[in-house]
Amino acid sequence: MKLFEQPGLEFEKELLEMIVDVCKIPDPVPDDFSPDDPLIGRDSALGLDSLDAVEIVVSVEKKYNVRINVEETSRVIFRSVKTLADYIRKQMGSEPQPAD
């Protein structure tokens, strides 16, 4: 998770930790995994697929009160941790704060 330690990536790191938790990723996140790396699909270094995306959608809704409505948009949103973070930021209009 080293590449998430840089200043300005605090929210991306928080999101990644949430993803690791809800998807119960067994292995440590590789040090060279970056916020721009594929999050979902065959190229995902975390081994996540669309079924994991369903859990992430619901967790994002619960934690940040941001709805991710329809799958075809969410495919684009889930390209990377960065695109997901950007989407949440855009929906909230500022740096996100957890809803709870």
Add this chain to the structure above:
Amino acid sequence: MTDTAKTDFTHRHFAHCESGSTSNLLFHYGISASEALVFGIGSGVFFGYFPFLKLNGLPLITYRSFPGRLMKNTAKRLGVGVKGFKFKDPEKGMEALDDMLRRGVPVGLQTGVYWLPYFPPPLRIHFNAHIIIAYGANGNGYLISDPVFDEPVTCTREDLKKARFARGMLSPKGRMFHFAGAPEHIDLAAAVVKGIKETCFMMLKLPVPIIGVRGIKFFAKSIRAWPEKHGKRKALLYLGHAIRMQEEVGTGGGGFRLMYAAFLQEAAAILKDDRLLDLSKRMTVIGDRWREYAVSSARIYKDRASEKDNFNLLSDILLDCAEKEQGLFCDLSEIVR
């Protein structure tokens, strides 16, 4: 393919391909309608469980109307002329497209996602009902408005031909359609009512046990029986497929129920009937319930289920969705009667 005159087409980013493409095409002809409004007028919300139709060897489940229907319904109900074509010969299909583009007419195309090169590789799935708009051509290929992307994209002739003539379930067969101009006057309220009436009919009245609310109930009963009928391994395979159909293959499920809730909210203002606002809230609750079903299913499939997550629970949630949808569509049909 030759360069076409620049068509003044406005690309806008939307959540879903067919409703987004329809909204963009209508906008081109001077009709402003949100994606949710198009989805409702076109009777987009649906449920069908077709155990005898196979996608990748597993039963077809759909949560939206069949490809092309939404666009045709919406155009017809708004009084917009729509012309549709399909082709046996791929080259003739491409020539017909070129001809329309030379005339400056944007064209809706049914395509297979797998062959569209602008999709990132992990997202190129075998789904043959993806609707996009071609609005011109230049030296780089066709100018494409794909509403699930932020910006317009381009696609070469060979790639577009493969996408338009992809084989397999829901094969596009080169289907293309275009609008033939907008009417002077649009009766939006009448279009909304027609859309709602057909949705209620499809969800409540069709005498087929695999469609609408009856279809959801049938699916709920089937899913409860899967572990015993097919064994754990195959039951999990079926379950993974069912969730991918809901959440991945553009067939919606929870997402489409939430879009219909947004439609009902707009319909309340158009028809000046606040009862539709209440139904909109109920539809949001139903959409969330479909999502709960998807999350529990994903947990079971991924072997990280809690004690309460099992096939019986999934069946119970689906039956609850069916009951709630039955109540909602009955009340909705009363309002527009």
